[in-house]
Amino acid sequence: MPDEVPGVDVPDRRGRTGLDRAGRDLDGNPRVRVREVELLSSSWYVLRRTTFDYLRTDGSWSTQERETYDRGNxxxxxxxxxxxxxxxxxxxxxxxxxxxxxxxxxxxxxxxxxxxxxxxxxxxxxxxxxxxxxxxxxxxxxxxxxxxxxxxxxxxxxxxxxxxxxxxxxxxxxxxxxxxxxxxxxxxxxxxxxxxxxxxxxxxxxxxxxxxxxxxxxxxxxxx
Structure with missing residues (x-):
């Protein structure tokens, strides 16, 4: 059985779970298709790595990867x-x-x-x-x-x-x-x-x- 990940499967130090779900339901831009969200850290704020497909202006699709740091607004x-x-x-x-x-x-x-x-x-x-x-x-x-x-x-x-x-x-x-x-x-x-x-x-x-x-x-x- 794989290890449970704090912030994903079990609460992290701030009691949060499901932090790998952010962005998976975005549908405001048809040129962006989120493929995977990986939680890298939730020691206090949240660091994620997201893989997505992006439709370029020339009509081709490219797969891109971005790390985002979420500390709230x-x-x-x-x-x-x-x-x-x-x-x-x-x-x-x-x-x-x-x-x-x-x-x-x-x-x-x-x-x-x-x-x-x-x-x-x-x-x-x-x-x-x-x-x-x-x-x-x-x-x-x-x-x-x-x-x-x-x-x-x-x-x-x-x-x-x-x-x-x-x-x-x-x-x-x-x-x-x-x-x-x-x-x-x-x-x-x-x-x-x-x-x-x-x-x-x-x-x-x-x-x-x-x-x-x-x-x-x-x-x-x-x-x-």
């Missing part, structure tokens, strides 16, 4: 004070960027996190409170983006929301049980925007939200 928010012309960011250690050339692995970022079982707005309110300590009010949905479509399935929901000192309910810093050690950083918006050009802000979601804020968001049309 997420949300991020730019917290801004339009009157004081400031933004509220976080700084935390990111090992993947550290091992890929970032000097110390400490990234300046907008508050963000995975949705888990929440809707995007609920999730970003939770993450903003955990990371920055601010209980945010009205939020504005900006756009949704696939951040790394060549290999990562995640769709990130972008938001913006004002913050004021009286909305701070805790020190923030993230959840220690999740290994988070987050510094809350307030910056003048003009300085944050300039830090994109200097390379001091190198996180994609943060760059996108800062540029949105300058072009059509709360700081559009202002002299900087």
């Amino acid at each position: 997420g949300a991020t928010v730019l917290l801004y004070d339009a009157e004081r012309a400031t933004v509220l960011l976080t700084r935390q250690f990111r090992y993947p960027v550290y091992v890929n050339g970032h000097p110390d692995g400490l990234l300046l970022e907008t508050a963000a996190g995975l949705l888990d079982d929440d809707d995007p707005e609920t999730a970003i309110r939770r993450e903003a409170a955990e990371e920055t300590g601010y209980d945010i009010g009205e939020v504005r949905h900006v756009f949704d983006v696939y951040m790394s479509p060549g290999s990562v399935t995640e769709r990130l929901h972008f938001f913006a929301a004002p913050y004021t000192a009286d909305r701070r309910t805790s020190e923030g810093g993230g959840l220690a049980d999740d290994g988070e050690d987050i510094e809350v950083v307030e910056l003048p918006f003009a300085k944050a925007l300039a830090m994109i050009g200097s390379g001091e802000i190198a996180d994609a979601k943060t760059v996108m939200l800062l540029q949105w804020a300058a072009l059509s968001g709360p700081f559009a049309g202002r002299d900087r």
Whole structure:
């Protein structure tokens, strides 16, 4: 009898089974026929290898193989004070960027996190409170983006929301049980925007939200 595979036949460490079924029932694109899905890892997030046939534009079929990393979908928010012309960011250690050339692995970022079982707005309110300590009010949905479509399935929901000192309910810093050690950083918006050009802000979601804020968001049309 073959060994039972965690995440496929028996629950993995997060209680999941059937993780090799993802994508097998896709029918939105007649040029794609999924043949096989193999679970490579489900230690925490899920790594799969999928084999599929693809109908090329010249009319021929090709068999292709792709690995996809599924960590769930997420949300991020730019917290801004339009009157004081400031933004509220976080700084935390990111090992993947550290091992890929970032000097110390400490990234300046907008508050963000995975949705888990929440809707995007609920999730970003939770993450903003955990990371920055601010209980945010009205939020504005900006756009949704696939951040790394060549290999990562995640769709990130972008938001913006004002913050004021009286909305701070805790020190923030993230959840220690999740290994988070987050510094809350307030910056003048003009300085944050300039830090994109200097390379001091190198996180994609943060760059996108800062540029949105300058072009059509709360700081559009202002002299900087």
